[in-house]
Amino acid sequence: MGPNGSGKSTLAQVLAGHPAYTVTAGSVRFEGQDLLDMEPEERAQAGIFLAFQYPVEIAGVTNAYFLRAAYNQIRKARGEEELDPIDFLDRLEEKLRLVDWGPEIMQRAVNSGFSGGEKKRNEILQMAVLEPKLAILDETDSGLDIDALRIVADGVNSLRRPDRATIVVTHYQRLLDYIIPDRVHVLADGRIVKSGGKELALELEAKGYEWLTGVPEIATA
């Protein structure tokens, strides 16, 4: 958590390997590997998943084709056999139920003409199918109504296992009513300024960030 401009999204993008960022200092290790040395696709194949704050529209590629291509690339990287469209569809069915969608969504072009809420749901669907070891949700809750928020939370909760981790980047405590965090870290000016349990989120909700950052926060969207 953290106020606007504190570096939450930057952290998420850097972990996923966005080409616009160059890391000038420090290191990131993921399961013993130097993450910063890896291409974005290698990071994904190693088990990192970023749910985008602004998912990209890709006209002309169906959700089904895209998701199967991604799934098979990750399987291939793990030395597993690729799934044909039929087997993939079977697997998909259960994941679609998780986000409360029917199969027709898979024939639409990736995020093309999707509402804001649909795009976020699509991110959660992708996450559920790809089953990452580390999922990073970059303000996935922003702009969602309560029903969509529940769907996002269900998706995250269904993936929770001791050998998997999720970083939930959020500005507000609201999402944390549905996803109970193990740890809360507060980021300000690019640094973790405070860490605590779930109660820290409630404290932030009540008191804002000023007591941690020393800077009064200007009301934002």
Place this chain on the structure above:
Amino acid sequence: MADRSSRDRDGVIDAYAEAFARFTGNGGGHGPAELLARRREAFDRFATAGFPTSRDEEWRFTPLTPLARTEWRLDGSSAAPSPAADLLAPFQFGRPDWTTLVFVNGRFDSRLSHQPSPDAGVVVESLAGALERDPALLSRIQATPFTELNSAFARDGAFVRVSAGASLSDPIHLLFVTTAEARGAASHPRTALQVERGARAQFVESYVSLDGTGYFTNAVTDVVVGEGAWVEHSRIQRESERAYHIGYTQVEQARDSHYRSFTLAMGGAIARHDLRARLSAENVETLLYGLYLARGEQLVDNHTVIFHDQPNCRSWEVYKGILDGKSHAVFNGKVLVQPEAQKTDAKQTNRNLLLSDGAKVDTKPQLEIFADDVKCTHGATVGRLDEAAYFYLQSRGIPRAAARQLLTYAFAAEVVGEVASAPVREALDVLIRQRLGGGD
């Protein structure tokens, strides 16, 4: 006409005149006297005009000098043995039970063709016979020196008539094949498609090569869409990448008719296609979709003209290009709205994707509007693949090279998706995936 002296100096037209004399002497003059007279008139118009040069606005970007200077075998005297049927397998389209007329080096090949008994009210035959009955078929198109050259030398092609109210159950495939024997030869295939009042038809017209050799195809297609008729016409140009392909399609539409075309150009060293659609009555709908894929040093040129002559018509045009290597694409789309053509609704779009630094595009959308109550728009773009889309795909585990294929295919798929016939669309999809290297 300043270039005529240089043309005479080169003796280019003289060589054509000699070839024309041989052609009319050895069977090209077959048929009624009227046919020969019409050929002669066409040849004279060609000889007077000569080949266009880069000084001609319509041919500015498409260098024809190498084509004009090459001494093609013009008279079609070198008939080739018919190739083995399995060599054609990769070029069959849709389902094997579709009517398929095969032309080898410009001549109808009945052995390779598949002609089940036609649907009621449908005539499918080679053009040679139709021309003998109706020599006027040759004179319906007088557009460019190339169409005149075609009229002078056209020996064969397809003739299809779908009578009023009739309906084709499946698309008809017209497959123009060039073999190794055609090296250095010119062919002038000619096709006439007549879909009468209230009829419904789908056509696929393919130009393919069994050999990577150099030759010259000069094709003309004449489409008549009757009142209330519905026609889908797909034109697939996959000539040898050392060949010259000059194609011309003329479409005439009567009241309440619907014509949609999909033009795929991916072959040829230099490939040019002109498509002219005349909306000559009210309430006509015309949809023109195009895709061109060029690589290496290919040049692909598409010129379209949509004539809005009458009120309450709609035209919708989308042409997209994907260019790699040092290829060059030319798009020129003209929409001409006459003063009578009120309530015209016309939209034209040309989008180009450059995959390399060496590729280039000259695009020129043109609206000429002489009516005041119309809705007309046009737009052209030239761009590269979106980095945000690359990152999105990579972040899902898809390597950059595969992401490039996927995004390139997606760019093409948008326009292929507009093909109405599902089996044609699916076959095109496979063809385009293969060409773009996208696998399944």
